[in-house]
Amino acid sequence: MDYLTAPFRYGFMQNAILAAVLVGVTCAVLGVHVVQRRMAFIGEALAHTTLPGLVIAHLFGWSLSLGGLCAALATALLIGWASRRDAVKEDTAIGVVFTGMFALGVLLMSRTRSYRDLTHMLFGNVLGVTTEDLWFIGGVAAVVLTCLALFHKELELTACDPIYAEVIGLRADLMRFLLLGLVALAVVTGIQTVGVVLTSALLITPAATAALLSDRMPRRMLLGALLATACSVAGLTASYVTETSSGSAIVLCCTAAFMAAYAARSAWHRLRPTAAIPVTKDEPSEVAPA
Amino acid sequence: MNDPWLPYSRGRHAEPVQGAPALLAESLFVTYPGAHGLALRGVSVRVPCGTCAALIGPNGSGKSTLLKAVAGLVSVASGVVRVHGNPVGACHHRLAYLPQRGEIDWAFPISVERLVLSGRYVHLGWLSWPGSRDREIASAALDHLGLSSLADRQIGMLSGGQQQKALLARALAQEADLLLLDEPFNAVDARTQDSIYQAMRSLRDGGKTLVVATHDLSRLDGAFDAVVRLRDGQVETKPLNGVAGKERAWTT
Numbered sequence: 001m002d003y004l005t006a007p008f009r010y011g012f013m014q015n016a017i018l019a020a021v022l023v024g025v026t027c028a029v030l031g032v033h034v035v036q037r038r039m040a041f042i043g044e045a046l047a048h049t050t051l052p053g054l055v056i057a058h059l060f061g062w063s064l065s066l067g068g069l070c071a072a073l074a075t076a077l078l079i080g081w082a083s084r085r086d087a088v089k090e091d092t093a094i095g096v097v098f099t100g101m102f103a104l105g106v107l108l109m110s111r112t113r114s115y116r117d118l119t120h121m122l123f124g125n126v127l128g129v130t131t132e133d134l135w136f137i138g139g140v141a142a143v144v145l146t147c148l149a150l151f152h153k154e155l156e157l158t159a160c161d162p163i164y165a166e167v168i169g170l171r172a173d174l175m176r177f178l179l180l181g182l183v184a185l186a187v188v189t190g191i192q193t194v195g196v197v198l199t200s201a202l203l204i205t206p207a208a209t210a211a212l213l214s215d216r217m218p219r220r221m222l223l224g225a226l227l228a229t230a231c232s233v234a235g236l237t238a239s240y241v242t243e244t245s246s247g248s249a250i251v252l253c254c255t256a257a258f259m260a261a262y263a264a265r266s267a268w269h270r271l272r273p274t275a276a277i278p279v280t281k282d283e284p285s286e287v288a289p290a
Numbered sequence: 291m292n293d294p295w296l297p298y299s300r301g302r303h304a305e306p307v308q309g310a311p312a313l314l315a316e317s318l319f320v321t322y323p324g325a326h327g328l329a330l331r332g333v334s335v336r337v338p339c340g341t342c343a344a345l346i347g348p349n350g351s352g353k354s355t356l357l358k359a360v361a362g363l364v365s366v367a368s369g370v371v372r373v374h375g376n377p378v379g380a381c382h383h384r385l386a387y388l389p390q391r392g393e394i395d396w397a398f399p400i401s402v403e404r405l406v407l408s409g410r411y412v413h414l415g416w417l418s419w420p421g422s423r424d425r426e427i428a429s430a431a432l433d434h435l436g437l438s439s440l441a442d443r444q445i446g447m448l449s450g451g452q453q454q455k456a457l458l459a460r461a462l463a464q465e466a467d468l469l470l471l472d473e474p475f476n477a478v479d480a481r482t483q484d485s486i487y488q489a490m491r492s493l494r495d496g497g498k499t500l501v502v503a504t505h506d507l508s509r510l511d512g513a514f515d516a517v518v519r520l521r522d523g524q525v526e527t528k529p530l531n532g533v534a535g536k537e538r539a540w541t542t
Contacts, residue, residue, distance in 0.1 A: 036398065036399065150417060151416075153408070153411060153414075153419070153420075154298075154411075154416070156398075156400060156404075156408075157408050157411060159395065159398060160394065160395050160398035160400060160405070160408075160445075161389070161393075161394045161395070161405075161408070163363065163387070163389045163393050163394075164387065164389065164394075164408070164460075166362075166363055167361045167362060167363065167382065167385070167386075167387045168298055168382045168383075168411065168412040169296060169297050169298035169299075169379070169382050169412075170298040170411075171298075211399070214399070215399045215444040216399050216400070216401065216444075217399050217400060220399060
């Protein structure tokens with residue numbers, strides 16, 4: 001047991017575990033909405049488009065988080081705006097914008113000499129998280145989770161039945177912009193832990209795992225948060241013990257959890273065939289007189 | 291049109307005007323952005339309170355467009371729409387629009403009860419959560435439509451007819467007076483249609499006004515108080531007083 005708890009006596013490991021759990025939980029809870037609205041691709045795109053922002057901030061000595069955040073928010077607005085016109089479909093707009101931004105980031109990277117800092121951007125450096133970073137990550141977690149709690153019923157309704165929402169005066173595109181903004185925020189903290197390339201895994205994999213196990217929003221969010229916590233702790237421990245990349249280890253734990261859940265679900269349906277046939281037959285039911 | 295549009299927020303709704311019909315449309319013209327021609331060309335309709343009106347006509351005749359114009363989902367080029375005497379955007383809580391079933395994400399992870407509870411949101415607005423009274427209203431609505439035993443199901447686990455009834459229950463929970471139903475009988479079998487008709491009639495008898503766009507012309511006489519027939523975005527209104535056999539004449 002000492003063998004496994006030993007790493008957490010170090011200050012940098014304590015910071016790392018706190019950061020990984022905070023980011024994991026935030027992304028997982030937000031990810032439940034992202035997965036349900038089939039916005040997985042846009043999450044991926046927002047993570048990649050932070051790269052030029054990060055590199056520019058690095059070159060000028062600004063805050064990396066701020067640089068990444070500006071780039072992600074700009075992309076969210078750009079995609080939202082571009083796909084409002086019918087000329088370009090949304091997934092096409094995302095494909096064009098995100099690859100262009102990523103290429104710009106790599107181009108700028110190739111002009112700098114310090115490649116080590118930049119691989120941290122691509123693949124994360126959760127072991128290098130400072131107390132200052134922790135405050136930023138904690139702040140983002142608080143903002144994202146508070147917004148999700150405050151606007152839960154509106155987010156739910158605009159995704160489930162956007163037309164009804166419009167009829168009662170609730171604009172579905174407004175809620176979508178809110179969600180995109182929150183994704184941009186969460187993605188910037190994800191880059192600290194698992195890097196630009198793997199951040200969307202934190203957003204999607206735990207939420208997708210939870211979606212296999214439950215058909216209620218709040219339960220999915222709770223499950224996703226628990227999974228993200230477990231995977232962060234397990235991944236960090238594994239990476240310390242085996243001396244491998246921490247971000248990849250966390251993501252691979254999430255992937256393993258997904259595959260386990262998928263197998264468990266298939267086995268469940270095979271054992272109980274009725275559970276796989278959800279739709280009930282129409283029965284002429286009684287209607288009480290008014 | 292400079293009618294007020296009140297956004298989603300608690301309690302900002304106009305009260306019904308005494309003596310006004312549930313739905314009044316006068317010389318309504320609607321164009322679809324980007325499309326050629328007019329979807330509605332001078333449609334005038336008057337639906338008194340407490341009646342059930344059918345909206346019939348071939349595909350593309352403007353049935354859906356008329357319902358959407360009344361619901362405020364498409365903008366009106368010219369003409370007037372009044373719901374209980376008020377402009378469209380001022381009385382969200384009075385009006386329930388039941389979209390065609392395909393327009394709802396039935397795989398969405400919420401229970402039937404919660405879908406029905408969302409009918410209360412128009413009364414709540416931002417930063418306000420359904421309370422015990424809202425839950426009581428929602429559960430009474432479920433009970434009225436015979437869905438109480440299915441309240442905990444995920445909405446996709448219901449049959450087509452049950453889904454339609456869940457939408458009616460939401461309109462009831464909303465305490466809407468005017469219900470607009472877009473093709474509620476699509477893709478449901480005859481027995482299910484019966485039970486939806488039964489549910490509609492019980493709502494009508496409870497004082498609600500229903501406007502139903504439908505392809506089903508087989509029983510216009512029994513189920514509806516009036517039939518509005520649309521063709522090429524124009525209207526023909528005929529009263530229907532239970533004269534059996536007459537509906538054949540309106541078959542388009």
